[in-house]
Amino acid sequence: MFQTFTQSSEPDQGPARLAALRARLAEQHLDGVLVPRTDRWQGEYVAPCDERLAWLTGFTGSAGFAVILHDVAGIFVDGRYRLQVRDQTARDFTPVNWPETKLSDWLIEQLPEGGAIAYDPWLHTAAEIEDLTEKLSGKSIDLCPLPNQIDPLWTDRPARPDAPYFAHPVEFTGETHAAKRARLTADTPKGSWILTLPDSIAWLLNIRGADIPRNPVPQCTAILHADGTVDLFAPAAKVAGLSGHLGDQVTVQDPDAFEDALATLDGPVRIDPRSCPDAIARHLAEGEAEVIEADDPCILPKARKTEVEIAGAQAAHLRDGAAMVRFLAWLDAEAPSGQLTEIRVVEALEEFRRDTGLLRDISFETICGAGAHGAIVHYRVTEATDRPVTPGELLLIDSGGQYLDGTTDITRTVIVGAPKDVHRDRYTRVLRGMIAVSRARFARGVGGQHLDALARMPLWEAGLDFDHGTGHGVGSYLSVHEGPQGISRRSKVALEPGMILSNEPGYYREGAYGIRIENLIVTREAPAVPGGDDRPQLCFETLTHVPLDRRLIDRSQLTGAELRWIDAYHADTLKLIGPQVDGMARDWLVRACAPL
């Protein structure tokens, strides 16, 4: 099993560690220290050796940070983690509602004029520190870039993972790394780009790694030069097998050589301040070279998948869809007994995915919420929270797989036994929002911010809504959350052909149930419409093909177009998935895909 159900938090050890840290700060005449959850690669997952926040506080959420002062230890977490942080941390830590309370405002309130706060400049981005420095300057609070304050105290810190990197061949990417390097540098006569995002380096060099769970990224750093050559800073042992793949345009160097390499660069040196560690910006500021702030050049090209990547995504989704169909058929047979638990469901689903023989990892911890647990948007079942799947309740399952040819992410909500009217009404509204996005055909230039309302209209009409974006970008055998594309009120990037997105509206009734329906979709150039004008338009092609729970669809709420969409989707699903399943699963699929 990839997924585990234990809670790795150690809240009881927090107070002693906190005391040791404070003693260390006092020795250095520091008023406090920032302890972020992120590592130097600014991703969603961190390696066990980088779980500094969890080590200190016990809090294991995927976002947040602590600020340790002498008389208060604030732990800043967002709405998802308000309850969890109280369970996981000792009372010595004071939860702070973030981002409602800004770090700068909190520090200004807590600290005296002229206070001094330590931070590890490798763990914060240049933009973050620039912003914070400016805000704290009014009270002359000093942000001190210092070596990490946790690491010397963490005597049993795990070793850094040592699994080797591996080539991700052109049969999956559709473009060699030589072509990518040439494309990115074609219009730039001189200078270089500092690449610090593992996804970007993985994409650019067609490599993958195993430095963190779930996302097959290599935690390394690189410099892309305007002549198309790359200096890759990665442990020799991890890249030992890659010399043939990387070729002579990519020079591997030890990570320790990175800072010296920065000093040798001619300008302009381009950094993306939203992801580049403050430490790098500082090193560069000390040197001679001109530094330019610019977007990471890999992000947008990576988001526009090649036809080969799209074909891979289609294949991965059919494989994953067949596993989901076997799982849902099994679930429908087993759940009515009332004997299943959330953990058993998660285990079964992972087994069905493993049965494909091609599962490299799950793409994130499966969210499996029965009844009221479904309303906790980021619920992750543990042995402590596990509960039975009970007839008459909704079950929400959000999961995905990492395959060499693609990353999947799917949510299905099913009823165990007979649904209530309110279940059917809410499910149908969520589904209609999902369909509205799926069917959208739109002008070039439109971004996710312009389409988000489509997913909410049927809920808004009934005085309902959901408190998360409608969709996020998805990588190609890379991170399941990938920018810059998205579908939310804040997603400003214009959608472009080849971008893969999730389409996942939901509805959550706290203490009662949760509903979310999620397909992945890929942005395509829209085919011409007979009689239409000659305008460049885009549309979405649905990648995910797994039946929707017909027991939860209120047909009377549907427009003709919505009904036709569902029937066509089910017909396609039967055609595409049918040949891959047999026996009970096939019978289930045929029934599930019948016209409404």
Added chain:
Amino acid sequence: MFQTFTQSSEPDQGPARLAALRARLAEQHLDGVLVPRTDRWQGEYVAPCDERLAWLTGFTGSAGFAVILHDVAGIFVDGRYRLQVRDQTARDFTPVNWPETKLSDWLIEQLPEGGAIAYDPWLHTAAEIEDLTEKLSGKSIDLCPLPNQIDPLWTDRPARPDAPYFAHPVEFTGETHAAKRARLTADTPKGSWILTLPDSIAWLLNIRGADIPRNPVPQCTAILHADGTVDLFAPAAKVAGLSGHLGDQVTVQDPDAFEDALATLDGPVRIDPRSCPDAIARHLAEGEAEVIEADDPCILPKARKTEVEIAGAQAAHLRDGAAMVRFLAWLDAEAPSGQLTEIRVVEALEEFRRDTGLLRDISFETICGAGAHGAIVHYRVTEATDRPVTPGELLLIDSGGQYLDGTTDITRTVIVGAPKDVHRDRYTRVLRGMIAVSRARFARGVGGQHLDALARMPLWEAGLDFDHGTGHGVGSYLSVHEGPQGISRRSKVALEPGMILSNEPGYYREGAYGIRIENLIVTREAPAVPGGDDRPQLCFETLTHVPLDRRLIDRSQLTGAELRWIDAYHADTLKLIGPQVDGMARDWLVRACAPL
């Protein structure tokens, strides 16, 4: 008649005036001069004495500017005016596609290193000059703030309008100017705001004027002090009757005293760089006071109409709606003869509005486009372009009235005789977009950028679109185009209760026909939905009640909800407008409002 049908352009006089201007520039060793269409108040309309661009070039469009150099005279116009500019200007002027070609890029290409360009700092905003200065600095091109270069040559320049300002009483505004001044300054202990937008001053002081056509604004300037007092810089003759209304907290001064008054201000002095003339920013920069860039404080409060203003808008729309119904009944009776022309239609409509006895002005030049003219989005009929209204063609009429209690703006597209299938298909798609916005219920925080797609979906589905925003803000007996609210991909401001907007999707087939359907709507707090969650949501209430052309509605395209909306809208219209009309108009209304 308010509207005229002559073309006031004088293209033949352009070359001689251009030569005189160039001689003047040569005397001063200047390489060129900017000649904007705007006056110092940056509005859509200018007084005849401020029509400098038209005087010089012959071009009478509502936006654009000329740049006169010694060997080329560029005239920058947007997509609406590409054809018109060629008709109205002599060949000595070179049309430039704007904003595709940026002024800065064009100047850099045309001018030598170190060139000098004159501009009148009262006619350009601070932000505009700041931006241009920065872009031209790379080639050391100097922007020289100088007295206006046209005015000394324009010997028969008309006098500035002298109609007096008048009070707009609290029975129409719902809030006294004392209360407004107190509200705006409540949280600000010191300093002042420079107010340069006539709408803002009109709103703040509850006054109106007649300095330009169509928009009843007073072209004056004001300083709002943090203690709530105002210095109003306006000609004594225009405000002579207002001393009782303005009271002793508002001090009237001569416009000539304004520059001296700036020098006496203590800081902070707040200016809105997007509307404040560069001249004012320069004066302030020379003084001692701290200058802060901030939004004009009147804009957002003005956009949020009071309940009294909303009630006024409702009354104005019923009155205007009755005039529209009489007009449409007349049109339906007369048009099939083929004897009407566009001008006759415009005249008749204005007569029906005048018959209300309360029309103060039309709110803009009526757009009346028969057949292919309907596809010209900003078409204004003149004697030269007038054409018959022919059976079998669509007729688009976009018009509005200024009443003391409110400003109206309505577009109806009607068929003369029998429609073609394509007319019905396109009309129904446009109508469905209009209905989708009308019916929208949405979360607080949503802006027009998030709703614009709703109006386009039925067109996008068929490979169609329209090239203008879906809606603009509308003033309360003020400008018919008013910010900051709007419905377009660029409209970022969150919608708030009381904001009045137009809802006007369209479809245009060049050379064939145009369709636009426009109602005004007001943003309201949405009533609770039984069974809904307790979320603050907003909705739109429709102000405009005039029948939609049922001959153009393709019922088979409609969802049940759309059909119900149309029938309910027509039932409301009959109920609200019916008591105001009789005879032929009433018979027509009853037929027009029958359920589909």
